Amino acid sequence: xxxxxxxxxxxxxxxxxxxxxxxxxxxxxxxxxxxxxxxxxxxxxxxxxxxxxxxxxxxxxxxxxxxxxxxxxxxxxxxxxxxxxxxxxxxxxxxxxxxxxxxxxxxxxxxxxxxxxxxxxxxxxxxxxxxxxxxxxxxxxxx
Amino acid sequence: xxxxxxxxxxxxxxxxxxxxxxxxxxxxxxxxxxxxxxxxxxxxxxxxxxxxxxxxxxxxxxxxxxxxxxxxxxxxxxxxxxxxxxxxxxxxxxxxxxxxxxxxxxxxxxxxxxxxxxxxxxxxxxxxxxxxxxxxxxxxxxx
DNA sequence: GTACATGCAAACTTTTTGCATTATT
DNA sequence: AATAATGCAAAAAGTTTGCATGTAC
Numbered sequence: 001x002x003x004x005x006x007x008x009x010x011x012x013x014x015x016x017x018x019x020x021x022x023x024x025x026x027x028x029x030x031x032x033x034x035x036x037x038x039x040x041x042x043x044x045x046x047x048x049x050x051x052x053x054x055x056x057x058x059x060x061x062x063x064x065x066x067x068x069x070x071x072x073x074x075x076x077x078x079x080x081x082x083x084x085x086x087x088x089x090x091x092x093x094x095x096x097x098x099x100x101x102x103x104x105x106x107x108x109x110x111x112x113x114x115x116x117x118x119x120x121x122x123x124x125x126x127x128x129x130x131x132x133x134x135x136x137x138x139x140x141x142x143x
Numbered sequence: 144x145x146x147x148x149x150x151x152x153x154x155x156x157x158x159x160x161x162x163x164x165x166x167x168x169x170x171x172x173x174x175x176x177x178x179x180x181x182x183x184x185x186x187x188x189x190x191x192x193x194x195x196x197x198x199x200x201x202x203x204x205x206x207x208x209x210x211x212x213x214x215x216x217x218x219x220x221x222x223x224x225x226x227x228x229x230x231x232x233x234x235x236x237x238x239x240x241x242x243x244x245x246x247x248x249x250x251x252x253x254x255x256x257x258x259x260x261x262x263x264x265x266x267x268x269x270x271x272x273x274x275x276x277x278x279x280x281x282x283x284x285x286x
Numbered sequence: 287g288t289a290c291a292t293g294c295a296a297a298c299t300t301t302t303t304g305c306a307t308t309a310t311t
Numbered sequence: 312a313a314t315a316a317t318g319c320a321a322a323a324a325g326t327t328t329g330c331a332t333g334t335a336c
Contacts, residue, residue, distance in 0.1 A: 117275030
């Protein structure tokens with residue numbers, strides 16, 4: 001699996017370095033994390049790794065299609081490996097992030113394709129709203 | 144209409160100032176615009192207005208429910224008045240922003256409510272994908 | 287030795303904060 | 312006079328860039 005990445009890199013005259021391996025590992029482990037979180041994780045093992053390298057590596061891995069980034073709303077984007085095929089639901093009250101299967105957007109994707117010729121990429125952007133907890137406390141407050 | 148805002152402000156011991164009026168006007172006129180675009184627009188009329196004031200006013204207007212912001216993906220968020228009830232489709236190849244009716248998300252909203260207890264706010268986040276133009280050129284490239 | 291990769295520092299962009307000044311009631 | 316709003320400058324957060332050094336082929 002990482003052999004594949006190694007070869008992809010090699011085909012382009014690029015190299016598999018410890019830093020790149022560590023960044024990829026961190027992204028895999030963390031699920032979805034900001035560059036800074038990834039950097040912290042990497043630095044637990046290799047403290048000398050600079051955040052610049054993390055940014056550069058994330059860009060590279062994204063170009064290669066190995067990772068993708070998602071905007072969870074405010075603040076920094078989060079990166080995840082390609083297998084991570086789900087949609088993020090961000091509560092804009094408490095900031096909690098829930099995840100649902102990307103399939104749930106299939107219907108919508110069809111509609112958008114038909115109506116606007118738009119090919120939806122469900123994993124790139126998070127959906128925003130109120131999570132069940134905040135919804136509940138909201139209703140109580142109104143009662 | 145602005146009388147209503149005036150009164151909402153007054154109820155909270157706040158004031159309607161020229162700056163606030165200008166920011167609101169700019170948001171209305173521009174449809175959806177970044178803080179910087181809004182600031183530029185405001186400064187066409189009142190060059191002394193500081194971008195800090197724009198940020199603070201946008202926050203305030205958002206708290207009051209007069210404007211809402213949307214993350215179009217990369218970069219700065221965009222602000223729009225509350226009436227602006229549509230969903231943004233951002234092409235991540237060419238950056239073009241298309242708009243569709245928010246109703247198209249009704250089905251999805253129902254599913255999310257049922258499956259995850261999540262109350263979707265369709266207008267807050269943009270959907271990402273490929274616009275028809277980029278899709279077409281993509282297919283050609285593959286052909 | 288050549289091309290790629292890294293680390294470091296500095297620049298840059300976007301947004302927030304502290305504080306003195308001004309305006310409104 | 313008291314409170315709110317603004318402007319300015321500085322700080323903070325996130326990201327990018329330039330360059331010298333180091334490393335792999």
